[in-house]
Amino acid sequence: xxxxxxxxxxxxxxxxxxxxxxxxxxxxxxxxxxxxxxxxxxxxxxxxxxxxxxxxxxxxxxxxxxxxxxxxxxxxxxxxxxxxxxxxxxxxxxxxxxxxxxxxxxxxxxxxxxxxxxxxxxxxxxxxxxxxxxxxxxxxxxxxxxxxxxxxxxxxxxxxxxxxxxxxxxxxxxxxxxxxxxxxxxxxxxxxxxxxxxxxxxxxxxxxxxxxxxxxxxxxxxxxxxxxxxxxxxxxxxxxxxxxxxxxxxxxxxxxxxxxxxxxxxxxxxxxxxxxxxxxxxxxxxxxxxxxxxxxxxxxxxxxxxxxxxxxxxxxxxxxxxxxxxxxxxxxxxxxxxxxxxxxxxxxxxxxxxxxxxxxxxxxxxxxxxxxxxxxxxxxxxxxxxxxxxxxxxxxxxxxxxxxxxxxxxxxxxxxxxxxxxxxxxxxxxxxxxxxxxxxxxxxxxxxxxxxxxxxxxxxxxxxxxxxxxxxxxxxxxxxxxxxxxxxxxxxxxxxxxxxxxxxxxxxxxxxxxxxxxxxx
Amino acid sequence: xxxxxxxxxxxxxxxxxxxxxxxxxxxxxxxxxxxxxxxxxx
Numbered sequence: 001x002x003x004x005x006x007x008x009x010x011x012x013x014x015x016x017x018x019x020x021x022x023x024x025x026x027x028x029x030x031x032x033x034x035x036x037x038x039x040x041x042x043x044x045x046x047x048x049x050x051x052x053x054x055x056x057x058x059x060x061x062x063x064x065x066x067x068x069x070x071x072x073x074x075x076x077x078x079x080x081x082x083x084x085x086x087x088x089x090x091x092x093x094x095x096x097x098x099x100x101x102x103x104x105x106x107x108x109x110x111x112x113x114x115x116x117x118x119x120x121x122x123x124x125x126x127x128x129x130x131x132x133x134x135x136x137x138x139x140x141x142x143x144x145x146x147x148x149x150x151x152x153x154x155x156x157x158x159x160x161x162x163x164x165x166x167x168x169x170x171x172x173x174x175x176x177x178x179x180x181x182x183x184x185x186x187x188x189x190x191x192x193x194x195x196x197x198x199x200x201x202x203x204x205x206x207x208x209x210x211x212x213x214x215x216x217x218x219x220x221x222x223x224x225x226x227x228x229x230x231x232x233x234x235x236x237x238x239x240x241x242x243x244x245x246x247x248x249x250x251x252x253x254x255x256x257x258x259x260x261x262x263x264x265x266x267x268x269x270x271x272x273x274x275x276x277x278x279x280x281x282x283x284x285x286x287x288x289x290x291x292x293x294x295x296x297x298x299x300x301x302x303x304x305x306x307x308x309x310x311x312x313x314x315x316x317x318x319x320x321x322x323x324x325x326x327x328x329x330x331x332x333x334x335x336x337x338x339x340x341x342x343x344x345x346x347x348x349x350x351x352x353x354x355x356x357x358x359x360x361x362x363x364x365x366x367x368x369x370x371x372x373x374x375x376x377x378x379x380x381x382x383x384x385x386x387x388x389x390x391x392x393x394x395x396x397x398x399x400x401x402x403x404x405x406x407x408x409x410x411x412x413x414x415x416x417x418x419x420x421x422x423x424x425x426x427x428x429x430x431x432x433x434x435x436x437x438x439x440x441x442x443x444x445x446x447x448x449x450x451x452x453x454x455x456x457x458x459x460x461x462x463x464x465x466x467x468x469x470x471x472x473x474x475x476x477x478x479x480x481x482x483x484x485x486x487x488x489x490x491x492x493x494x495x496x497x498x499x500x501x502x503x504x505x506x507x508x509x510x511x512x513x514x515x516x517x518x519x520x521x
Numbered sequence: 522x523x524x525x526x527x528x529x530x531x532x533x534x535x536x537x538x539x540x541x542x543x544x545x546x547x548x549x550x551x552x553x554x555x556x557x558x559x560x561x562x563x
Contacts, residue, residue, distance in 0.1 A: 017561060079545075082545070206523070209526070271531070422560060
């Protein structure tokens with residue numbers, strides 16, 4: 001028996017122990033699992049689209065201090081999550097962990113909070129693509145870029161991502177693999193361009209660590225904290241490595257590495273990129289006051305044509321990021337619906353026999369993300385005096401939703417461990433040993449801190465939106481799901497005969513044929 | 522002064538990443554499958 005086939009059998013048996021059939025195509029290797037999270041973190045999306053936000057509030061010091069500070073704490077969160085992914089390798093991830101570490105209601109809330117964050121992240125990423133692409137397209141086709149054209153562009157981008165995700169994990173995984181190298185390549189080209197072809201000389205390194213300068217009306221320390229949204233939003237979405245765990249070969253080792261290393265590499269490459277962009281700033285005040293600070297700095301430093309080419313390259317990277325984020329979002333919904341946690345669950349848990357993808361969940365992800373942007377568009381149209389920016393609204397929603405969902409299972413694991421329910425024998429191969437509780441506690445403290453920071457003015461609209469969603473969740477729970485949500489524990493009652501029947505049924509209809517095993521390294 | 526603090530922060534972040542890689546890597550290598558039991562919440 002080859003090592004790959006052995007792993008596939010073992011992975012399938014591990015999944016079957018939780019009462020689930022191997023429905024998704026298990027074809028992702030370690031690099032693909034890393035690449036999907038690295039692509040969603042996408043330093044060329046988060047750090048770039050919120051570059052103006054960071055610069056406006058925290059000045060150049062935001063890049064020198066804010067980025068590594070956030071990265072340090074996010075790595076702590078990622079390490080704690082990675083440990084759980086290794087111990088409980090199912091696509092439901094955060095929600096499934098919370099369910100079995102505490103109870104199904106904790107799991108249900110975790111899932112919905114995660115889902116809210118996922119809507120925010122998909123919408124935020126694809127809206128970023130359209131914020132950059134629409135002005136570039138307007139230059140090419142000679143129209144005026146407006147909020148309406150940006151919304152249309154956003155819809156088209158979502159559509160392309162929906163189609164590719166529907167077609168299959170193999171093509172998406174190939175795009176993700178390419179995307180990881182593409183991100184590194186574009187950062188290298190950008191850094192080299194700024195280092196060697198920037199008009200005039202670069203600022204001294206001191207400039208990168210210059211604190212005390214803000215272009216907002218807030219006191220510096222407060223403004224600096226608001227500016228952390230730039231880095232904090234960038235470092236989201238690494239739970240994708242856990243959501244694609246049922247599509248990864250040897251996931252108990254590869255998924256945790258995917259979670260942690262995607263954050264670590266993003267920190268390194270993101271810092272190098274931000275450092276060179278910031279050292280290229282000619283007039284920080286003008287950049288902060290421009291419509292798009294990143295575009296402004298690049299065009300000032302590299303000139304119109306060269307700058308435009310660089311921006312197209314960045315847009316492509318953002319597009320890859322959006323593609324991966326829909327994959328992650330749809331898998332999360334698939335897993336949650338499999339346990340009947342959503343309205344019309346049967347629909348969203350359905351797997352396309354032809355493509356072995358959760359096709360309906362994919363299109364639901366597309367529609368929900370578009371609706372979030374559409375609602376914000378309508379609010380802004382009906383209240384022209386509104387001051388919040390769409391991108392800051394979406395990103396704040398996603399940061400709080402995702403990080404709270406990250407924090408709940410980490411906290412529940414510590415509680416279960418203290419109660420003696422979760423023991424050393426339950427840990428997977430990837431674990432933090434005696435440092436687990438210390439790192440888990442630090443992760444919780446950071447999550448509480450940033451959740452507060454992300455919803456204070458000027459992002460209070462995100463706070464209201466999240467509060468409204470929580471009220472809705474409580475109502476849904478009390479009125480229906482408290483009694484009718486079976487939770488993942490119910491799957492444990494599924495007989496092995498039923499699990500095998502489901503697997504045989506899908507293998508018969510899969511275009512991949514055979515066992516559906518791909519032998520990616 | 523600010524430059525020194527900044528460089529120190531970057532170094533600490535890098536060293537933390539390397540420490541986790543080493544810690545988890547050792548645990549993966551020394552993992553004993555026979556002692557493992559799936560946590561299924563029952």
